[in-house]
Amino acid sequence: MHEELIAIKGFSDGLLISLSPTESWQSVTDQLASRIDEKADFFAGANITVELGERPVPKYELSSLKALLERRGLTLSLVRSASNTTQKSAESLDVPTDNGAAPEAAEPMARETAPVNSEETGTAGVLFRRTLRSGRTIHSEGHVIVFGDVNPGAKVIALGDVVVWGKLRGYVHAGAGGDATAIVCALDMSPSQLRIAECVFRSPPGRRKKIMPEVALVRGDEIVVETRA
Amino acid sequence: MGGKVVTISSGKGGVGKTTATANLGISLASLGKKVVVIDADIGLRNLDVIMGLENRIVYDLVDIVEGRSKLRQAMIKHKKFDRLFLIPAAQTRDKMAVSPDDMVKLTDELREDFDYVLIDSPAGIERGFRNALEPADEVLIVTNPEVSSVRDADRIIGLIEAADKGPGRLIINRLKTDLVKKGEMLSSEDVYDILGLTIIGIIPEDELVLSASNSGIPVTLNTQSKAGLAFNNVARRVAGEDVPFMKLDDSPGIFQRLVGLLNGR
Known part of the structure; x- marks a missing residue:
């Protein structure tokens, strides 16, 4: 099992996907693609919010992420980022943004996702x-x-x-x-x-x-x- | 105290929203209330036709919103009831010409002079529905006792709840008791079982409704019509009266069960 570079959470309007802000973009997006392909049923048709933390993401990278999701039938409905570069990229792609004011998100969350079956602590x-x-x-x-x-x-x-x-x-x-x-x-x-x-x-x-x-x-x-x- | 804004909605088209709106308007007016009905189905207006007022239209909803007409100028007085007015939809524009905020402003003005503002919502869950929903104090959902219509009603009840306008009350339209008996049509209990909303009216299928709509004289004006009587009862319930449900069938079994259902829950 490879190290978790991404965390996925369900919420009322779809799914929140947090990508590690420090790992290389390539390995993060590769892992995302394979996670989606593994559980195609789970993701089917969902609205996706992507959380990118501090990482500055240029337009071409963000547009490839958007395409990656769209090829799998998913809609990138919101980009959450603390970086101006990323927000500008998203705007130029017509994807709504917010600045991720919810601080619980970003980095620590990536490690928080417990395996689904941990009985002692209960599961989400x-x-x-x-x-x-x-x-x-x-x-x-x-x-x-x-x-x-x-x-x-x-x-x-x-x-x-x-x-x-x-x-x-x-x-x-x-x-x-x-x-x-x-x-x-x-x-x-x-x-x-x-x-x-x-x-x-x-x-x-x-x-x-x-x-x-x-x-x-x-x-x-x-x-x-x-x-x- | 200001008047009450009641939106009549359905999700699916063709279930009888406009007919229900016209008849409720007339029944409320005949109870002595001051009523204005608004056709919010911009681009596909027909409330004016059903009410027999088509040839009196000069200005419409979009003219009011865009300032070409004063509110009073656009309101058409009904031929029989001088307490009943219609604001027609525009025929040539689409739903984007009016915003939910416009509707709130308009109805706030109307509330001061009228006891009831009835809004005939367009089918669908898009802008036109939002326009009709935004100013509502109460929503009446019209459904036919039929699976696809109930499914769409369920969808919009979800949207109404999400907008904090819920839960609304239900009008079951075009019920055929003989088909229900044979098990070929959903009964009002079946509809209640899925939607879980209070039923404010059960309207039996009645051929007089069609001829009434075509002639522009709504069926509530016809004392021979069971559907007309049922619409009258809905209006009285909207106005806060406690009206027992009409007997739609000779078999006491169904009637008793219905009364039990409505009293029990």
Whole structure:
């Protein structure tokens, strides 16, 4: 495993990608490209905010980064940088910028990203406290808890587990990075599509007789849905 | 105290927003309220046609916003109700001609003189919808009991919530009780189950609505029409009255369940 030069975080409007401000541009962007290609499902269609810290990035470098993202179907929606050079590059490419006033970001964050499964400290997650309606998507590097329903047309994509305290009728992908031990729980499990790692599950058509809390998990090569006493 | 701005919205087109706006306007006026209805669907105006006021248009919304007309000059008084006015949309311009701020300014002025300002929102989730949403005190969402329409309604309810205008109330339009019974159409319970919004009206399918729209005499003026009566009830609920839901079907089962649903939650 190579050293982490980039950190990726989900937030309400898409994904925040922080690039190490000290490593060579080439190795940082190479690693970004391979991270995206490894987890294409997780990144699919996301809006990307790139955080560049103090690094002065000339226009041609930034434009190649933009192209790298666009080739993979991603939109560079914001560049966060403390460097004037970088901000000017972004402006000339018509990419919105901000100066990264949130200081927690920059360098220390790159090392902060814990592996998804560290049990002692708990893992990062997102809590969404209302119904996720059609057209909305939550991306998360960690786990996702929705306190409300996930409606048809809404999507949850998480590297970790997904817990829905409500009706699950939309699209959910847990373990989107390939973790087949991920689980999905819901009070009413009727997803339009449910994926865990590489496995796909569709709700059987027709109405269910009894609605109860259920857990979906992978056994063998298949997703099974179980109740837990 | 100023009047209330109510936006009528849907996401999907063709579900009956404009018909609902026209009928609510007329019903509120017949309850004695001072009402102005604004057609915010710039470029595709038709509220004036449904209200039978097309041939009286001189100035429109864009003329007001761009200062070519005074507010009073552009307002068209209804033929039957002298408390009901229409501000028509421009036919020749597009939605970018008006900004959300313009709409806020305009409605703030209207609030002083009117009890209700109703805004007929265009379909879609773009600028025109933003224009209609920005000044709203309350949003009524019109949906048909049909999957794609409910899906789009869900999408805009999400946007309404995100703009802190939520959650809004729901008008279920064009319900066919016979199809619901056969399980071929979503019931109002099914719609509620997905959207989770309070239902302010259930309008039965009624052929009289179509002929009314074509003749420019909204269906609420027709006392024979069930849809007209249902729209009247919506208006009374908007005005704060507690009106029981109409019996749309002879079978007590459905009706009882409906009442139970509406009282229970």
